[in-house]
Amino acid sequence: MKERRKEKRQHLNSYVAVYDRTTGDHIGCLVDMTTEGIKVMSNKPFDPDSDVKLRVSIPFEISGGKTITFDAKCRWCNKKDNPDLYEIGFQTTCVSPTTSETIKNLIASPLFKSTLKFAAKD
Numbered sequence: 001m002k003e004r005r006k007e008k009r010q011h012l013n014s015y016v017a018v019y020d021r022t023t024g025d026h027i028g029c030l031v032d033m034t035t036e037g038i039k040v041m042s043n044k045p046f047d048p049d050s051d052v053k054l055r056v057s058i059p060f061e062i063s064g065g066k067t068i069t070f071d072a073k074c075r076w077c078n079k080k081d082n083p084d085l086y087e088i089g090f091q092t093t094c095v096s097p098t099t100s101e102t103i104k105n106l107i108a109s110p111l112f113k114s115t116l117k118f119a120a121k122d
Helices: 097-107
Strands: 018-022 026-036 036-043 051-062 065-079 086-094
Touching: 018 086, 026 086, 036 065, 051 086, 051 097, 065 097, 086 097
Parallel strands: none
Antiparallel strands: 018 026, 018 051, 026 036, 036 086, 051 065, 065 086
């Protein structure tokens, strides 16, 4: 299948919890993130095409807060080798310019692994 992402996924160095803003339920752990979507590891499946209001809780303050909120649509849900775990892809559907900038600032923080490759010195 052809890759359709416009942005390179940015992977985390640390645990970051994701919650359903409507119910307050813990959905799972953030695996990677772009301004266009997130991947979450969860112990419960989600129906593709279902809409959800998400809250990402980060361990430090960024852009004046410790949470990022946005609406998203589940695009896919795959069972992992561990029968109790699912990887879920959410596409952001309603992200304000301020939230988008906060996500970019978070991705640039030490919380995310560097994806830069350095050339070997001669």
